[in-house]
Amino acid sequence: MNIEIKNKNLIISDIKDFNLDHIFECGQCFRWNKEPDGSYIGVAMGKALKISQTASSVTLYDTSKEDFENIWYNYFDMNNDYGIIKSTLSSDKILKEAISYGGGIRILNQDLWECVVSFIISASNNIPRIKKIINSLCELYGDKIEYLGNTYYTFPSSEKIYSLNLDDLAPIKAGFRDKYILSAAKLFHEGMCIDTFKNLTYYDAKKELMKIKGIGNKVADCILLFGLSKRNSFPIDVWIKRVVEYCYFTSPQSIREIEKFSLEKFGSLGGYAQQYLFFYARENKIGL
DNA sequence: CACCAGGCAAGCC
C-alpha cells in the first residue's frame, strides 16, 4: 500500500482486496450512497468522505493524512490481510464461488453506538427504508458538517438521543422500534460503552448487548461483528438462512442448526464468510 | 387486498 497527497486528495495505490461496491453493498452499513460518477459519499466517525476507485488506486477526497491514519485506515480494516482470509475460506467450494463475486469486501470497523441504533432499526425492515430512517435521524439530531461544498450530518450521540422522547422520534417513522432506540440510549447514558465489552468473550458481550430492548440474537450478532470486531460472529437473517439452506442443506434448518454449522465450518472466520454469502445471495447469483 | 422487509418481545405451552 502506497500513500500520496495530491491537491488535498489522498491517493492510495497498490491496494488489494478492496472494492467500493462490494464494501458498501454487502449490508454492513447504511450511510454510504453511490454517486452518478461511481464514487461513494458517506458519513462515519463524525466525518464526511467522498471516495472513488480506479483499477489501480483509491482516492479519498479532501482528506488529510491525519484523518486517514486516525480514522479511515482502521474504518476500512486496512491492517487486515484479506488475501489470507479469502484463501482459507476458499477451501470451501461455495465460499470460493461467493468470493469470486464479492472478493473486494472489507468488514468496516464502525462506531458501536451507531451500530446499536442502526441494527435496532434494521429489524423486520428493508434496506432502503433502514437507510431512510437513519438519514432522517441524522438530519434531525446530528451535527452539521460542511464538506466539498455540501452539508452532511453526523450520527447523533447517545446523550443527544437520551434527551429525546417518543414524540421527538416520531418524524423519523421508525415505527415500533422508536422505544427500543430510547432504551439503548438509556443504557448508554448509564455507562454502557465500548469499554464495557473490551474484555468480554463473544458470548458474554452478546448477553450484555441483549440487555437492550430491541436487540435479539441476530441484531446482537451484527453489532458484535461490525461494532465490536468479533469476526467469528455469523449473523443469521432471512438471506443467510436461505443461502445456507440452499447451498449446504436440502431442507429448512433451525437458526440453532445454522449457527452450529457456521461454527464448525467457518469458526473464527464466520463473519467474513457471512458477508461473502450475503453479498452473493443479494446479488442474486443463485436465484434465491 | 394480502404479503413481505437484515426480528424482537411477550405470552403461551
Place this chain on the structure above:
DNA sequence: GGCTTGCATGGT
C-alpha cells in the same frame, strides 16, 4: 426450552 402472535411503516 420451542412455537405463535402483534408490531409501524412502506412497497409490491
